[in-house]
Amino acid sequence: MEPTYLFELVIVMFVAIIVLHYAGHRLGMPPSVALLAGGGLLAFLPGLPTIEIDPALVLVIFLPPLLLDGAWSIAVGRLRHHVIGITSLAVGAVFFTFAVVAVVTHLLFPSLPWAACAALGAIVSPPDAVSARAVLERVKLPRRLQILLEGESLLNDASGLVLFRFAIAAGITGSFSTADAVGSFFLLAFGGAVVGIAVGTAWVLLVRRLGDEYLIIAATALLSWISYLLGELIHVSGVIATVTTGLIMSWHQHTVLSASTRMRGTSFWTVVVFLMEATVFILIGLSLRGVVERGGGFDVVMATMGLPILVILIALILARFAWAFGSDFVVRLCNLLALDRYTPLGFRGATVLSWAGVRGVVTLALALSVPESFPGRDFILVASFAIILGTVLLQGTTLGRLITWARLTEPESSKPRFSMSQAEAAMAQAQFATIQTLAYDGQGNLIHPQLLQRYQVRAEKIVDYAERTEQYTPLLQAHFDVVLQAVATGRRELIRLHRAGDIDDETLDELERDLDLEELSAISAKS
Incomplete structure (x- = not known):
């Protein structure tokens, strides 16, 4: 042959x-x-x-x-x-x-x-x-x-x-x-x-x-x-x-x-x-x-x-x-x-x-x-x-x-000690603890106030979600549906700007990668 x-x-x-x-x-x-x-x-x-x-x-x-x-x-x-x-x-x-x-x-x-x-x-x-x-x-x-x-x-x-x-x-x-x-x-x-x-x-x-x-x-x-x-x-x-x-x-x-x-x-x-x-x-x-x-x-x-x-x-x-x-x-x-x-x-x-x-x-x-x-x-x-x-x-x-x-059902003995939301809450709290340390300089002055506030709010919301998962699940699904629609709109606008010659290929690739990561994150969180 x-x-x-x-x-x-x-x-x-x-x-x-x-x-x-x-x-x-x-x-x-x-x-x-x-x-x-x-x-x-x-x-x-x-x-x-x-x-x-x-x-x-x-x-x-x-x-x-x-x-x-x-x-x-x-x-x-x-x-x-x-x-x-x-x-x-x-x-x-x-x-x-x-x-x-x-x-x-x-x-x-x-x-x-x-x-x-x-x-x-x-x-x-x-x-x-x-x-x-x-x-x-x-x-x-x-x-x-x-x-x-x-x-x-x-x-x-x-x-x-x-x-x-x-x-x-x-x-x-x-x-x-x-x-x-x-x-x-x-x-x-x-x-x-x-x-x-x-x-x-x-x-x-x-x-x-x-x-x-x-x-x-x-x-x-x-x-x-x-x-x-x-x-x-x-x-x-x-x-x-x-x-x-x-x-x-x-x-x-x-x-x-x-x-x-x-x-x-x-x-x-x-x-x-x-x-x-x-x-x-x-x-x-x-x-x-x-x-x-x-x-x-x-x-x-x-x-x-x-x-x-x-x-x-x-x-x-x-x-x-x-x-x-x-x-x-x-x-x-x-x-x-x-x-x-x-x-x-x-x-x-x-x-x-x-x-x-x-x-x-x-x-x-x-x-x-x-x-x-x-x-x-x-x-x-x-x-x-x-x-x-x-x-x-x-x-x-x-x-x-x-x-x-x-x-078939999952026996209680084989289930992990922490659920997904509980693990996410523990991770968010650990991240916030690190930000609390690094947000200040050596003299104790706050140099990253917005970063500190962002991680504090995120940790509080994730902990609250872990405690009331069933109540928040429908709202979370709707939230990420909106995020996915916003990502799609942003991608269409990027393509329009590129086709019109207002941005070059490098700008398109860089911003589209950010949108791709945001989309993948939203899909993962929604599922």
């Missing part, structure tokens, strides 16, 4: 992403579903070549930045608080699902070697970080469930990758050791964490010395690949290395980044992550043609593999239900024994947690990386793709309705 033609295909794919994302939004369906379905349809367009995906390249390009972004935006404090629950899902649930799928597959196909059954179990056992983000960003969950699912999606790929490597090695060499697998997992995880700590610490030191915000943003963007590739280079978990780096960056970003760098970097990174997530689902859809052709066509696939794959999909879903409800039972049992450190999720919470197990790019990449000579490779590839389709189309489209049905 010529480079120019390849570039044209990439542009067409990006255009398709925008169209499909918009169509999904208009039709009320998750964007991941629209992109996956659209990619599947594009794959069979006449004249379009079969898309061959290099699995190693897909993992290296897409997985590190998406993992880093997830770790950057996750609540580190809640992650520490729920580390046992996250570990239970990211390690325990993955190992349990792996075993269930391997056993069910071997019962369905007794002639298929155990190594092939284990490979399929390893491939489909970890829910995908990209798919989880695509689903979770459209729903509202209690903090505990949100952090459990986000933390699981960041860490479970490491478990699946270790199991996959051992399953492939067992298929090739004919030997497998559970003790070696468990030991290797902990060694890879520990080594990955060490690499992540080293890279994250280096980033903190580097940012403190770099004065150019564009250099900081560029260095930050590259860090995900540096962590991942460095971890893989020394044969430890690149996934854990990347996640650890992201957590360190997340913790220190508030103290080492300037406001301008944070705003510009967030804008840049948001667009990059959007395009990467969308491209992943498009690529999964585009690979459908190659998978079907390898399986012998739709008719052959449905006739010979349809029912067994459906049984495996059901077993996969039930395994997650069994683990989630079993873990919740253990928590309840501990409470009965007066070991009441943790609160059970309850039936509705465990149901939502069980249903949020969507598979995606990691599953596809692992399936495609199975060696050509590996026993049962065609079945593994078709089954893996079918499970991706099944979980995205079934669970991805219904999770929102399930959450609505569950009517």
Whole structure:
């Protein structure tokens, strides 16, 4: 394929992403579903070549930045608080699902070697970080469930990758050791964490010395690949290395980044992550043609593999239900024994947690990386793709309705001690205390009277609002509606002056930036 033609295909794919994302939004369906379905349809367009995906390249390009972004935006404090629950899902649930799928597959196909059954179990056992983000960003969950699912999606790929490597090695060499697998997992995880700590610490030191915000943003963007590739280079978990780096960056970003760098970097990174997530689902859809052709066509696939794959999909879903409800039972049992450190999720919470197990790019990449000579490779590839389709189309489209049905509420124990308005009041009072000190010169003369009055009035009003939030909310909404209208009027006047030649481009840019900041502030306060 010529480079120019390849570039044209990439542009067409990006255009398709925008169209499909918009169509999904208009039709009320998750964007991941629209992109996956659209990619599947594009794959069979006449004249379009079969898309061959290099699995190693897909993992290296897409997985590190998406993992880093997830770790950057996750609540580190809640992650520490729920580390046992996250570990239970990211390690325990993955190992349990792996075993269930391997056993069910071997019962369905007794002639298929155990190594092939284990490979399929390893491939489909970890829910995908990209798919989880695509689903979770459209729903509202209690903090505990949100952090459990986000933390699981960041860490479970490491478990699946270790199991996959051992399953492939067992298929090739004919030997497998559970003790070696468990030991290797902990060694890879520990080594990955060490690499992540080293890279994250280096980033903190580097940012403190770099004065150019564009250099900081560029260095930050590259860090995900540096962590991942460095971890893989020394044969430890690149996934854990990347996640650890992201957590360190997340913790220190508030103290080492300037406001301008944070705003510009967030804008840049948001667009990059959007395009990467969308491209992943498009690529999964585009690979459908190659998978079907390898399986012998739709008719052959449905006739010979349809029912067994459906049984495996059901077993996969039930395994997650069994683990989630079993873990919740253990928590309840501990409470009965007066070991009441943790609160059970309850039936509705465990149901939502069980249903949020969507598979995606990691599953596809692992399936495609199975060696050509590996026993049962065609079945593994078709089954893996079918499970991706099944979980995205079934669970991805219904999770929102399930959450609505569950009517989950935030437990009092998981709510922060301060509300948003109370935190804002504390911040305003601290600012006023500083102004009270700096408003006077060394001789005690007031040199900033207007500044002192401004911050005093602001602190008083914010404290008053925190005490009577419900009463002031409608007035606040109306207030910022007026502010937004005033901003729009000011922007129109600026453009009129510029078009008339009364102000130059520099003046337009400077004043428009002030209006943009005022508009963003008003929108944030209104929401």
